Amino acid sequence: MELSFYRGKRVLVTGHTGFKGMWLCQILEMAGAELAGYALDAPTEEGAKIFRQAGIEENMRAVRGDVRDLDSLRKLFREFRPEIVLHLAAQPIVLESYRDPVGTYATNVMGTVNVLECVRQTDSVKSVLNVTTDKVYLNEEWCWGYRENDRLDGFDPYSNSKSCSELVTHSYQRSFLEKQGIAVSTARAGNVIGGGDFAPNRIIPDCIRAAAAGVPIEVRNPHSIRPYQHVLEPLSAYLMIAESQYKNLAVAGNYNIGPEDSDCVTTGELADIFCKAWGNGMSWKAVSVEAAHEAHFLRLDCSKIKHVLGWKPRWHIREAVAKTVEWTKAYQTGEPLPEIMNRQTLEYLHQGEEHSCHEKHISNEV
Numbered sequence: 001m002e003l004s005f006y007r008g009k010r011v012l013v014t015g016h017t018g019f020k021g022m023w024l025c026q027i028l029e030m031a032g033a034e035l036a037g038y039a040l041d042a043p044t045e046e047g048a049k050i051f052r053q054a055g056i057e058e059n060m061r062a063v064r065g066d067v068r069d070l071d072s073l074r075k076l077f078r079e080f081r082p083e084i085v086l087h088l089a090a091q092p093i094v095l096e097s098y099r100d101p102v103g104t105y106a107t108n109v110m111g112t113v114n115v116l117e118c119v120r121q122t123d124s125v126k127s128v129l130n131v132t133t134d135k136v137y138l139n140e141e142w143c144w145g146y147r148e149n150d151r152l153d154g155f156d157p158y159s160n161s162k163s164c165s166e167l168v169t170h171s172y173q174r175s176f177l178e179k180q181g182i183a184v185s186t187a188r189a190g191n192v193i194g195g196g197d198f199a200p201n202r203i204i205p206d207c208i209r210a211a212a213a214g215v216p217i218e219v220r221n222p223h224s225i226r227p228y229q230h231v232l233e234p235l236s237a238y239l240m241i242a243e244s245q246y247k248n249l250a251v252a253g254n255y256n257i258g259p260e261d262s263d264c265v266t267t268g269e270l271a272d273i274f275c276k277a278w279g280n281g282m283s284w285k286a287v288s289v290e291a292a293h294e295a296h297f298l299r300l301d302c303s304k305i306k307h308v309l310g311w312k313p314r315w316h317i318r319e320a321v322a323k324t325v326e327w328t329k330a331y332q333t334g335e336p337l338p339e340i341m342n343r344q345t346l347e348y349l350h351q352g353e354e355h356s357c358h359e360k361h362i363s364n365e366v
Contacts, residue, residue: 195327
């Protein structure tokens with residue numbers, strides 16, 4: 001990932017007020033991109049507070065809008081004329097999709113249709129990335145990772161709506177965008193953690209809320225295995241995909257983005273890692289609740305993005321949790337959020353440079 005590529009590029013991010021969107025915009029602003037965002041307000045009160053304190057919208061064009069509103073979205077495309085479109089706007093919570101399946105499908109499927117329709121009608125666009133999820137696959141509870149050519153068929157309304165979003169993207173790509181020379185990819189990322197995520201019914205935000213309240217963490221499914229990764233991992237991959245296909249249409253496609261197999265841990269193990277990183281005698285307990293269906297085992301095979309683009313994860317799970325705890329404690333003590341986010345982003349990028357230099361040194365020795 002070379003951030004210099006994005007200097008002066010017109011980049012539109014949908015869902016910029018969300019957890020991933022906030023961090024992505026921070027990186028793009030650091031890179032010197034000309035940035036526009038299109039989203040509803042942050043979904044939680046704490047999230048909205050963090051977004052304001054991070055000052056993300058101070059140096060970008062920000063539009064409050066719903067991706068289900070085609071006319072509003074089309075107006076922004078017409079006026080901003082983006083070169084790169086990163087589509088993150090979504091209803092991202094599994095349990096919420098059980099409560100509101102219609103709203104989930106409307107946002108995640110028709111929202112994608114509307115974004116791609118605007119892309120089709122905007123001749124300035126050269127590169128598009130639709131961010132989906134690792135949950136798009138028909139989960140057979142296999143012990144090996146899913147590959148990009150495995151069957152799509154998410155179980156719950158959220159996962160299934162993201163499977164549909166993938167199919168919509170493929171149709172628009174084949175029917176329209178390929179003929180227009182517009183590169184289109186989808187990115188299927190695993191569970192992300194990091195500073196600033198206060199979404200309900202997610203394990204690390206639940207851990208943070210329990211730590212703040214001084215009570216044990218309640219863990220619903222301690223034996224479920226998930227591919228956890230720090231938020232900067234998939235974001236670096238998103239930017240690498242968008243850049244690479246901008247330069248070379250042939251690399252556009254579908255990409256899994258996840259941690260190494262050693263970082264696919266159970267929810268209970270993740271809670272253990274968090275308690276150790278937080279300190280202060282933090283603990284967790286398993287709780288039995290009547291809940292909607294959740295997969296017990298899910299892993300991605302990320303060979304394709306490693307082979308085609310040379311991307312690979314940089315922070316292992318313990319480091320990812322430690323960075324999340326560091327961010328949270330700095331936030332609680334009043335450290336300015338832009339400073340925290342910039343520092344961690346630079347640490348992540350610098351670590352990647354160190355790895356690259358080390359590999360080149362080994363190669364030269366050989």
